[in-house]
Amino acid sequence: MATRKFRCNVCGYIHEGAAAPDKCPVCAAPASEFTEITEKKKGLFSDTNSNAYIILYSTVMVVIVATLLALAALGLQKRQYENELNEKKQAILASLSASDQRYDEFIDAYVVDKNGARIDGEDVFTLLNDLPGAYAAGKFPVFEARDGRVVVPVTGMGLWGPIWGYVALEKDMNTVAGVIMAHKGETPGLGAEISTAKYQANFVGKTIFEGDKFVSVTLRKGGAKDPAHEVDAISGGTKTSDGVTAMLYNSLANYLPLLEAKRRAAAEQVVLAPVSDESNDENK
Known part of the structure; x- marks a missing residue:
């Protein structure tokens, strides 16, 4: 079974194991005072506050908006020409x-x-x-x-x-x-x-x-x-x-x-x- 990590909310002790200990070996806090530590997913765009994520998101949005505007312009082109005529x-x-x-x-x-x-x-x-x-x-x-x-x-x-x-x-x-x-x-x-x-x-x-x-x-x-x-x-x-x-x-x-x-x-x-x-x- 994969090793898990748990932090004591009282003293900060970190325990590694399948489950939280019954009692903190440092401060004797009960198991209920332990919180499991979950590691953040690693990846270029896993952090929504990163520069890479912001750049990618902005680029995608620009492409989508530009595409929509191009389609709208093509759809209105005939009507615009008729109005000008x-x-x-x-x-x-x-x-x-x-x-x-x-x-x-x-x-x-x-x-x-x-x-x-x-x-x-x-x-x-x-x-x-x-x-x-x-x-x-x-x-x-x-x-x-x-x-x-x-x-x-x-x-x-x-x-x-x-x-x-x-x-x-x-x-x-x-x-x-x-x-x-x-x-x-x-x-x-x-x-x-x-x-x-x-x-x-x-x-x-x-x-x-x-x-x-x-x-x-x-x-x-x-x-x-x-x-x-x-x-x-x-x-x-x-x-x-x-x-x-x-x-x-x-x-x-x-x-x-x-x-x-x-x-x-x-x-x-x-x-x-x-x-x-x-x-x-x-x-x-």
Whole structure:
């Protein structure tokens, strides 16, 4: 039989044997005053207060949590993409003041090259996820409304980070029908004003051509002097305002071949439009 150890609770004497002694040989305490000594299990992780145990436990918990988060992200990925896609569609409709319309019924989305010719097989919303990259590759997304108006996406840099949005043009491809802008981190109360409906309303009715010359729309510090092509810059947000000016000019310039072709087509339709019978009667 394995040897066991018992400690006297009175004097601390340790007895080895199969059972506690009837009486402590040192202090004469009875067997009831003896407590068996049990050895702790030996092992690297047997002590829950050891550094090894704490490290192992922490590692296991991190792996479990990371796995759960990864699974949750994968499960929500499709819904997140759908939400982002819907936000983009709603922003495009908002630039046209057509939020009451159904995007898929009201908008024809396509991509053009640097010459304004359509490119087949490109997904416009995939390109929007990296618009600067799409521009660099010569691919320009276009959203054409059923009523003939056109929306083009714009991208640039503000004071603290990227700025982006959509510019809607009337059928003349010159007059701004609406603007939607957003930012990543412009200063609240200053540069962040570009994302407010009140400020964006200032762009409606501005024109991007002066005759046949492309001039875009400029945000002027100190107040707009040219009511056709300028908007008051944001007070205290000069860098953001300059960024918006550059964003509008550089982005819209990519679409000049398309816009000019549509302007010519519209002008030709006006020239070729048949004279009404009523007008003929008046001329007789």
